[in-house]
Amino acid sequence: MSFPPAPHGDCTPAAPTCDYETIISRSPLPMIGLDGPAKTSAGPKPRTWLYPRAQFGRGALQALFSESRRTMCHVSYPETATPPALRALFRLRGHGTAVLVDATGVVSVEASSSSSEATASTTAETSFTPPPRVRHLKPGTTLCFHGEEAITLVVDAKDGQPPAICLAAPASRGQEESSTVLGERRNSLRDIHVETLLEGDKHWYPADIFFGGQAPPHATGEPVTEVELAHEDGGSLWVAPLPLLGHVVIDCPPGAEQPVLTAGESPAEALAGTEFAECHTDLKQVEPGRWVSRNRLGLRYVLVDGATASRVHVRASSRTFSRRGAFACSDERLTRMWTVAATTLGTCMQTLVVDGIKRDRLPWMADNAAAIGPNAYAFGDSRITANGIAALFLPQSGYVNGIADYTLWGVIALALDLEAFDDEALLAATAPELDEVVTSLLAMTNSNGLLYTTKDESSFPHTGPGAVFLDWGVEVAPQRTPTAFQALWYWALRSAVRVGAHLRSAEAPDAPSAGQLHSWEECATRVARTLNNAAWDHSTGAWREYVDGVSRPTPLANTLATLAGLTPLHAPGVETQILATSSGTPSMRAWALRALVQRGLRHQTVDELVRIWGPLVDAGVNTFWEEFPSEGEQPTQMYGRPFGKSLCHGWAAGPADLLVLAILGVQALAPGWEEFTVDPQLGELEWAACAIPTVHGDVCVVAERGRTTVDVPAGTALVRGAERFVGPARAIW
Known part of the structure; x- marks a missing residue:
């Protein structure tokens, strides 16, 4: 293994001191209200x-x-x-x-x-x-x-x-x-x-x-800031300093004809004309010479036709963060990867965590679950996570977002939220629905505990048999039982037991009974037994694609089985399969890398981050895309449309937690970071540092060759082998 080579000589930045403001200064986030354009002056009291x-x-x-x-x-x-x-x-x-x-x-x-x-x-x-x-x-x-x-x-x-x-x-x-x-x-x-x-x-x-x-x-929506767009010298485009979501305002000379607006996340999209637009860009006149888009638009570039614009600005919606996290290291490429990932997620935090700012600008449960880790490390915003889970958790019909596995991701998200934020209010408020959801799922299991869902008119049209989706590009054969889906079911059951036990210990009024927890655990045991018997391939030491005893292993089955806790301690075949992942959305690619971290393959995780996300960093993007570019295709093409791809998509923010996990080994050991561990593996880096905004305060870490410094906030404890540092404290080794 080798990390990408760090800059040498005078170009190598020195390690920061272990304090919040210094670490933050090494990891700028070009976002409104953070390190980007300043917020407008305060209005009336809230x-x-x-x-x-x-x-x-x-x-x-x-x-x-x-x-x-x-x-x-x-x-x-x-x-x-x-x-x-x-x-x-x-x-x-x-x-x-x-x-x-x-x-x-x-x-x-x-x-x-x-x-x-x-x-x-x-x-x-x-x-x-x-x-x-x-x-x-x-x-x-x-x-x-x-x-x-x-x-x-x-x-x-x-x-x-x-x-x-x-x-x-x-x-x-x-x-x-x-x-x-x-x-x-x-x-x-x-x-x-x-x-x-x-x-x-x-x-x-x-x-x-x-x-x-x-x-x-x-x-x-979120607070609004006016952001000026710059007119290209000798060009036709107006350019924002960063990707924005908001209303476009165009100032023209009084009496000018109504302008025509085209907006895009790329120059090509803005120049392509309204016939290729992903959003309706019609304007309304609010006063002589001033036109405003009727809808909020996700954009970086604007073209104004039909009139000469003297000024273009955006009334941009941007979430306010009281604190934020940071990651920086001696390799500036990795530092920028983290800032782009955090900027991507922060820009998509629009009252709820939405998929993208251009389209569809809506929440999906699997996206919400995928954002919990990056959010915890970059922003510590438990409120937006809780609101997203609450909005989607119990559907009025069918499955969450019309997808069977997204209902499972909802249960998993509760457990992920518990570990990241220890949000007692969310867990208590969701307790009645947790029982209802798990009970409805148990009614669809067979004697082996396996879950068999059905597809109906309310299902997402792009799902496969049983309303199973798993990821874009995954095709599930009819009448077969995908291991990946059953592994998610096992993970959801274990998550339900984890959350239910926590609710019982907190004496929450709607906590599941001991009998309910026992039935959930018993079903999880049956699922694990069935998968070990029929989905584990002894010849390769890896998980088969289907629960059939004959199919070959696939990377997705091994990724989800590992995250679910099904994979045995020694399983090099599983690790080989996960490393062989060659397709999938950025969301599922990030889950595969979290599985590698779980298996202890942290150096390989960094190599994969550089290989997969690195080309976009090198291309100078401000935010990560819905899908990685494919050779031979127009970069912005998706869904059969030339500009269908979202270029600021929250599910692509995986590096925001993965870089910290893989390089510094900083992760929670107890709900809400009451206990955490730090285990740096710098590889060829000279140093790395992070600040994590936990519910108790900022965990700050600076790791150099031969020396690690950790600031432990009050209410938490750093666990390092047999040692325990109770905050507030500074640990140095």
């Missing part, structure tokens, strides 16, 4: 919006889907997700007063309350049915609280929105509206506790708190 469990994510999905249908020329997205609830109860208790500022629908309370105030009472404590005599509350109504007595509000949502309310503390004298942030000490809502109840809930859940503006935050 308002506090409260949602029942899962409703923010479901509402955000509805908003994204409506926008996608309006914007995209080509979109195929199964409408299987559960829509937002029509009604919810909000139970408020505490001390003092609050103001009902707004809501997503009609808010009702018992009719006995006075006209300008709603006073706490003890009614409507456990029933979902609203009181028989109600009156509607208008914005501005004051809510008064007295001890343990509660006010129960009924919210009937409108226009397909989720039920939500906006609360504020009473305004101080001379102010229109005081701070609305829950937990602040003055003129705040810190003494008010809000719980919610949806139809079918067995008990009340804490409300989910989000901050937004006048409109509910599930529908408004």
Whole structure:
């Protein structure tokens, strides 16, 4: 093995000191609000919006889907997700007063309350049915609280929105509206506790708190920044400094004809004309000489025809990150690979983690699962992961995204989220659905524990028999049982047991019973036994393509069986198969490399990262693509369309966690990084460093030849063999 050669002599940057700001400075992220264009000045103080469990994510999905249908020329997205609830109860208790500022629908309370105030009472404590005599509350109504007595509000949502309310503390004298942030000490809502109840809930859940503006935050997208586009010298294109998602604004001389806009992620796409466009780029005039695209567009390049533009800018949507991670090393090519990967994912974090900013701009469960590792190492944003899982986890019909294996990825994602973020609120809120999902899957198993799903009209049209997808380019033979799918099923069962046991230890109200956990474990045992008997090829020491005792091994079967924990400790045949992976999406290629890391083949993992992602880095891309370029094909071609390929696709962000795992060996050992390990393998590198934004604080590591320094944040412990460093501490060896 050999890493790519590091720069030599004076070109080799020195190792940074082990502190967050220094490491961050070595790993610039050219993103809005980070190291790219600055955010616009702060506006009014954010308002506090409260949602029942899962409703923010479901509402955000509805908003994204409506926008996608309006914007995209080509979109195929199964409408299987559960829509937002029509009604919810909000139970408020505490001390003092609050103001009902707004809501997503009609808010009702018992009719006995006075006209300008709603006073706490003890009614409507456990029933979902609203009181028989109600009156509607208008914005501005004051809510008064007295001890343990509660006010129960009924919210009937409108226009397909989720039920939500906006609360504020009473305004101080001379102010229109005081701070609305829950937990602040003055003129705040810190003494008010809000719980919610949806139809079918067995008990009340804490409300989910989000901050937004006048409109509910599930529908408004990320904060907006104006980003100027530069006009090419002697050319026709306007160029953004980085890939953007937003509304294009064109300024022309007053009285000019309406311009024609073409936008693209590449110069060729922007120059190709509207007939090859992936998105509708029609404009509306907002004032004389100013035109704005009706839809948000994913782009880097813009062509304005039919009028002379004096200025073009984009009102770009960009997520705000309170902290972010970093990776840097003595090989600048690897450092740039990490920054491109992190930029790719961060740009695709648009209220939910969407597939791409050009198309389809929608969440898929397998993409969400694939993003958990990169997100944990690059941004530590547990909220967006939780919202994506909640939006998709329990479909109203069929499977998640219409794909049987995406339902399995949903269960796996819960366990991955537990390890990365230890998000107790997500696990508790999803517990009832976890039982429902696993129970429905168990009903489709045979006596050997194998899962046999069926395809119906709600399934994604590109799936194979049984609505099984696995990856683009994978074809499943009819009437055969793919090992890769059954390995995913085993992984999902083990994940369900892991999450269920955690819920029981936390005494969550909807935790699965001991009997349920036993049945899940028993099914997993049967699956493992069946696969070992019929899918393991003793002659090659690897996993067969099908559970049939005769088929040959394939890389995908070995990748997923290894990630699922099925592969024995010594299995060089499995490693050979994984290393032989020669096709697949960047998402599945990253999973294959995580399997190599799991097998201890870390040097080979870096070699594969350089071989697979390196050409795009060398080409100078700002973000990674939906699919790697293929020799002999137009680079941007996909789905039979010349510009169908997304050039900023979240599932391609695998290097964001893989580089840290493979080179520095930094990984969590307990939920939420309460315990972690560091085991550098520098190869030919002079040094490598990372900062990881965990829920407890930043884990900072600098590894040089002969010396490793680790900053251990409070609430965590670094485990190194028999040694244990409890934070806050600095470990050096």
